[in-house]
Amino acid sequence: MQHAIHSRHVNPRPHLPETPAALTRDVLGKFSRPQGTGLLVVSGILVLLGIAGFAMRLSGGFSDRGAWGYYAAIYVFLLSTAAAAPILAVATRLTKGYWRKPLVRMAEMFATVGILSVAMLIPILGVLPPIEGRTTFWMAWPDHHWYPQMSLVAGVLGLTICGFGLLFISAKPDLAAARDHVPGAGRGFGAWLATGWAGTPHQWKIVRQGVTYLGIFYLMMLVGVHFVVSVEMAITLVPGWRDPIFPAYHAVSSLQAGLAMLVLTLGILRANGYKEYLALDQFWNPGKLLMSFSMLWFYFWWSGFIIFWYGRTAPEEGVMMTVMFGPTFGAFIVAFFCSFAVPLLMLMWNPVRVSIKGPVIASAVILVGNLFDRIRIYEGAFLVTQQGGHFVEHIPATRMPDVADLLVAVGVVGGIMFIYLIGMRIIPLLSLWELKEGQLLTETRHILGAEVVAIGKPE
Amino acid sequence: MQERRVLTDIQVNRSLLSTVLDTPNWYWPVVGALSIIVGGFVTTIILMITFGLGITGLNRPVFWGFMIVNFVFWVGISHAGVMISSILRICQAEWRRPVTRAAEVLTVFALATAASFPLIHMGRMWRFYWVFPYDFDRMIWPDVRSPLIWDPSAIFTYLTGASMFVFMALLPDLGNLRDRTTGWQRTFYAIASLGWRGNPRQFKLQFILGILLSGLILPVFVSVHSIVSWDFAVSLVPAWHATVFAPYFVIGAVHSGVSGVVTMMVVLRKLFKWDDFITPDHFDALGRLLIAVATAWLYFFMLDLFFGIYGGESRELSVMDQRLLTMPWGGMFFLIIVLGYIVPVSAWLFRSVRRNLTWMFVLSILVNVSMWLERLWLIVPGLQNKERLPFDWGVYEPGLFEIMLVVGSFAVVCLGLLVFIKLFPLIPVWEEKEGQLFQAEIRIGKRRVPAIIRE
Numbered sequence: 031m032q033h034a035i036h037s038r039h040v041n042p043r044p045h046l047p048e049t050p051a052a053l054t055r056d057v058l059g060k061f062s063r064p065q066g067t068g069l070l071v072v073s074g075i076l077v078l079l080g081i082a083g084f085a086m087r088l089s090g091g092f093s094d095r096g097a098w099g100y101y102a103a104i105y106v107f108l109l110s111t112a113a114a115a116p117i118l119a120v121a122t123r124l125t126k127g128y129w130r131k132p133l134v135r136m137a138e139m140f141a142t143v144g145i146l147s148v149a150m151l152i153p154i155l156g157v158l159p160p161i162e163g164r165t166t167f168w169m170a171w172p173d174h175h176w177y178p179q180m181s182l183v184a185g186v187l188g189l190t191i192c193g194f195g196l197l198f199i200s201a202k203p204d205l206a207a208a209r210d211h212v213p214g215a216g217r218g219f220g221a222w223l224a225t226g227w228a229g230t231p232h233q234w235k236i237v238r239q240g241v242t243y244l245g246i247f248y249l250m251m252l253v254g255v256h257f258v259v260s261v262e263m264a265i266t267l268v269p270g271w272r273d274p275i276f277p278a279y280h281a282v283s284s285l286q287a288g289l290a291m292l293v294l295t296l297g298i299l300r301a302n303g304y305k306e307y308l309a310l311d312q313f314w315n316p317g318k319l320l321m322s323f324s325m326l327w328f329y330f331w332w333s334g335f336i337i338f339w340y341g342r343t344a345p346e347e348g349v350m351m352t353v354m355f356g357p358t359f360g361a362f363i364v365a366f367f368c369s370f371a372v373p374l375l376m377l378m379w380n381p382v383r384v385s386i387k388g389p390v391i392a393s394a395v396i397l398v399g400n401l402f403d404r405i406r407i408y409e410g411a412f413l414v415t416q417q418g419g420h421f422v423e424h425i426p427a428t429r430m431p432d433v434a435d436l437l438v439a440v441g442v443v444g445g446i447m448f449i450y451l452i453g454m455r456i457i458p459l460l461s462l463w464e465l466k467e468g469q470l471l472t473e474t475r476h477i478l479g480a481e482v483v484a485i486g487k488p489e
Numbered sequence: 490m491q492e493r494r495v496l497t498d499i500q501v502n503r504s505l506l507s508t509v510l511d512t513p514n515w516y517w518p519v520v521g522a523l524s525i526i527v528g529g530f531v532t533t534i535i536l537m538i539t540f541g542l543g544i545t546g547l548n549r550p551v552f553w554g555f556m557i558v559n560f561v562f563w564v565g566i567s568h569a570g571v572m573i574s575s576i577l578r579i580c581q582a583e584w585r586r587p588v589t590r591a592a593e594v595l596t597v598f599a600l601a602t603a604a605s606f607p608l609i610h611m612g613r614m615w616r617f618y619w620v621f622p623y624d625f626d627r628m629i630w631p632d633v634r635s636p637l638i639w640d641p642s643a644i645f646t647y648l649t650g651a652s653m654f655v656f657m658a659l660l661p662d663l664g665n666l667r668d669r670t671t672g673w674q675r676t677f678y679a680i681a682s683l684g685w686r687g688n689p690r691q692f693k694l695q696f697i698l699g700i701l702l703s704g705l706i707l708p709v710f711v712s713v714h715s716i717v718s719w720d721f722a723v724s725l726v727p728a729w730h731a732t733v734f735a736p737y738f739v740i741g742a743v744h745s746g747v748s749g750v751v752t753m754m755v756v757l758r759k760l761f762k763w764d765d766f767i768t769p770d771h772f773d774a775l776g777r778l779l780i781a782v783a784t785a786w787l788y789f790f791m792l793d794l795f796f797g798i799y800g801g802e803s804r805e806l807s808v809m810d811q812r813l814l815t816m817p818w819g820g821m822f823f824l825i826i827v828l829g830y831i832v833p834v835s836a837w838l839f840r841s842v843r844r845n846l847t848w849m850f851v852l853s854i855l856v857n858v859s860m861w862l863e864r865l866w867l868i869v870p871g872l873q874n875k876e877r878l879p880f881d882w883g884v885y886e887p888g889l890f891e892i893m894l895v896v897g898s899f900a901v902v903c904l905g906l907l908v909f910i911k912l913f914p915l916i917p918v919w920e921e922k923e924g925q926l927f928q929a930e931i932r933i934g935k936r937r938v939p940a941i942i943r944e
Binding site: 128253272273275276277278325329330333334336337338340341470471472473475477482483484485486487488 | 708711715719722723725730731732733734735736788789792793795796797799800802926929931933938939940941942943
C-alpha cells in the first residue's frame with residue numbers, strides 16, 4: 031500500500047511548456063479538442079435515470095415529507111460539494127498560494143453546477159411546510175406564510191448567479207485568447223462571451239479586482255446559504271432544536287466536501303490529459319487542507335454534541351435521537367468514520383499525504399461521508415411530522431431509501447459530471463493568464479549548492 | 490512583504506542583541522513603575538487571602554465576576570502566539586520572522602497570568618491541589634466529568650508546550666549570546682544553550698522540532714479555549730448553555746490575541762527603533778488577517794445571539810432582555826459591536842490605515858477593550874438573571890480590589906515581557922539572518938519583483 035501510493039519521486043511542480051507561446055498553444059489545444067465525449071454520453075444517461083427517479087418520487091405527491099428526506103439529503107449534498115468547490119480558488123487567490131494556478135479554473139468550473147442546484151430546489155419548496163407549525167426563524171417579522179421558501183430561493187439563486195459571475199470574469203481573458211487563436215468552430219460560444227476584451231490595463235484591473243471581490247462575496251454567500259438551508263430545511267422542522275453551532279458545522283463540512291470534490295476531479299483530470307499541469311503540489315497542498323478539515327469536522331460536531339450530552343434536557347435528547355442515534359444511526363456512523371476518522375488517519379501518514387493517489391482516495395471517502403452526513407440530518411429532520419411543541423415526542427422509525435431515491439442519487443452524480451463536461455467545452459479548463467503570470471514570476475536558482483525556486487510575489 | 494532592507498549579519502546582530510547587551514535609559518524607571526503596580530496586585534491577593542473573597546463585589550447570585558473575566562481574557566490573549574507562530578511557520582509565511590518570538594512570549598506570560606486567576610478566585614488557594622487525584626487514603630477523587638478539572642490540565646499542557654516552543658526557537662540565539670558575553674551572563678547562556686554549535690545537524694533537528702511542535706501545539710491551542718468555554722456551556726445557566734461557545738471563544742481569543750500582538754509590535758518598534766525589521770508590511774498583513782478573524786468572530790457572535798432569542802425560552806429571553814435592553818449591558822453590547830468590529834474593520838479595509846502604526850495601535854487597543862467587555866457581557870448577565878425567586882436576585886458591583894486585579898494583571902504581563910527582553914532577544918536573530926538569505930528579486934522587463942525562495 032505504502033509503496034503503491036507514495037509518490038515522492040514525482041516532480042512536485044507542474045511541467046509546463048517552456049515559452050508563453052507554447053503554453054498558449056497547449057492550453058487552447060486542449061480546449062478546442064476536449065476529451066471525455068464517452069463520459070459525456072454516460073453522464074447524460076445517468077441524468078436520464080435521475081429524471082426517471084424524480085418522476086417516480088413526484089408521482090407520490092408532496093404530502094409525505096418523510097418520503098422526500100433522501101431527495102433533500104442528496105440536494106444538500108450537491109449544494110455542499112459542487113457549490114463549495116470554487117472556494118479553493120477564492121482562498122488560494124486571497125492567500126497568494128503559488129500552487130493554485132493550474133487548478134483555479136477547475137475549481138471555478140463547479141459554479142456551472144449551480145444550474146442543477148436551482149432546478150432541484152423547486153420540488154423541495156413544495157415539500158417544506160410554510161411558516162406555521164415551526165419555531166420560525168423569522169420571529170416577529172411581518173407575517174408571511176412562505177418566508178422559508180423565499181429565503182431558500184433567494185440564497186441558492188444568488189449563490190448561483192455570483193458563481194457564474196466569478197467564473198465569467200476570471201475566464202474572460204482566456205475566452206479572448208481562444209477568440210484570437212483558435213480557428214473556426216473550435217472557438218465556440220465562449221468567443222462570443224469575450225466580446226469587447228482588448229486586454230487594456232483598465233480591463234485587467236477590473237478582472238483582478240473582480241475575481242477578488244466576487245470571490246469574497248461568493249464565500250460570504252455560501253456561508254449565508256448554509257445558514258438558511260440548515261435552519262429552514264432542518265432545525266425549524268424539529269421541535270426543540272436550538273443549536274447555534276449547527277449552521278457553522280454545516281458550512282465547515284461543506285467546505286471539506288467541496289475540497290474533496292475538487293481533489294477527486296483533479297485526480298480524474300490528471301489521468302485524462304492534464305498530467306503536466308497537475309503535479310504533486312496540486313494534491314499535496316489540498317491534502318494538508320483536507321486533513322485539517324477532517325479535524326475541524328470533528329471539532330464542530332463534538333462542540334455541539336458535548337453540550338447536548340451534558341445538558342440532557344428533553345429537547346436535546348429529542349434532537350440527538352432524531353439526527354444521531356435514532357432512525358439515522360447507521361448513516362451517522364458512516365458519516366463519522368468517513369468524514370473524520372478514516373481521512374484523518376490516512377492523511378496524517380506522510381507517505382499518503384505526500385502523494386497523488388492518497389489525497390484522491392481520501393477525497394472519495396470524504397464524499398461518501400458527506401453524503402451520509404446529509405442523510406442523517408435531512409432524512410432525520412424530514413421524518414419528524416410533529417408540528418409545534420417543545421421537543422420531539424415520538425422518535426420516528428427508520429426509513430430505507432427506495433428505487434426512486436437511488437435513481438435520483440445516480441442522476442445527481444451524472445448531472446454534476448454532465449454540466450462540468452459541457453462547461454469545459456465552453457470555457458478553457460486551465461486559467462491561461464494565471465499560468466502565464468506564474469511562468470513570468472518563477473525562476474530556478476542555486477543557493478549553497480541546492481536548487482531552489484524563486485517565486486515572485488508582486489503586491 | 491519582501492521590502493526589507495538588505496542587512497549584513499553584523500548589522501542584524503548589533504540591532505537585535507542590543508536589548509540584551511545594552512540598557513536604554515527608560516528601562517529601569519519603567520520596570521520600577523510596573524513593579525509598584527505589581528506590588529499592589531500582590532497586596533490585593535494577600536488581602537483577599539487574609540479577609541476572604543467577601544471584600545470583593547462577588548455575592549449571591551453572581552460568584553463569577555472580574556476574576557473569571559480576566560482569566561478568559563488572558564487565555565484569549567495567549568492564543569496569539571500559537572496562532573501566529575505555528576500556523577505561519579507551517580505555511581512558511583516569510584513575514585512571520587520578526588513577529589513569532591514576541592507572540593510566543595506574550596503567550597507564555599499571558600497564560601501564566603490567566604492561570605493565576607482561578608487560583609486567586611478559589612479563595613483558599615492553598616487547596617488548589619484538590620484538582621489532582623491525590624488522596625489515596627480517603628478515596629476521594631476529582632470529578633473527571635467536570636470541565637473545571639479539565640481546565641488545569643489543558644492550561645498546563647499549553648503552558649508547557651508554549652514554553653518549549655519559545656525555548657526551541659531560542660537555542661541558536663542563546664549560543665550566539667554565549668559567544669558575545671562574559672562573566673555570569675556567559676555561564677548562564679552557556680548552560681541555557683545546551684551546547685549549541687550551529688552545525689547542520691543541530692539546525693536540522695531544530696527545524697524538525699519546530700515543525701513537530703507547531704503541529705502538536707495547534708490542537709492544544711484550540712482545546713484550551715474550548716475547555717474554558719465549556720466551563721460555562723456545559724452548565725444549564727441560561728445564555729451559557731450554547732453549542733457554539735467553543736469555536737466562538739476560540740475565534741474571539743484569536744481576535745484579541747492578534748490585536749495584542751499588533752499593540753506590542755508598535756510599542757517595540759518605537760522603543761527599540763526596529764524599523765528595519767518590523768515594517769509597515771507586517772502591519773498590513775496582520776490587518777488583513779484581522780479582517781478575516783474579526784468577520785469570523787462576528788459570525789459566531791451573531792449565531793450565539795440569534796439562537797439565544799430563537800428558542801423563545803423564557804429564561805433565555807430574560808437574559809437576552811438584560812444583555813440587549815437593560816443598562817449597562819445594552820450599552821456594553823453596542824460598544825462590543827462598534828469597537829470590536831465596525832470601527833476597526835471599516836478602518837482596516839483601507840491599506841493606508843493598515844500601514845499606519847498609530848492607527849493600528851489605536852484600533853488594536855479598541856479591539857481588546859471590546860473583547861474584555863464581551864467576556865464580562867457573556868458571563869455576568871447569565872448569573873444575575875431575575876427568573877428565579879426574588880430573594881435570589883442580585884446585581885454584581887465590582888469593587889476596588891477587583892479593579893486593582895485587572896490593572897495589576899496588565900502590569901504583570903508587561904513586566905514579564907520587559908524582563909524577558911533584558912535576557913533574550915525578542916526578534917529571532919537566526920531567523921532574521923535566514924530571512925536575509927531567502928530574500929530574492931525577479932526581473933521582469935525593467936521591473937524588479939520581490940520574491941520568496943522555496944525548496
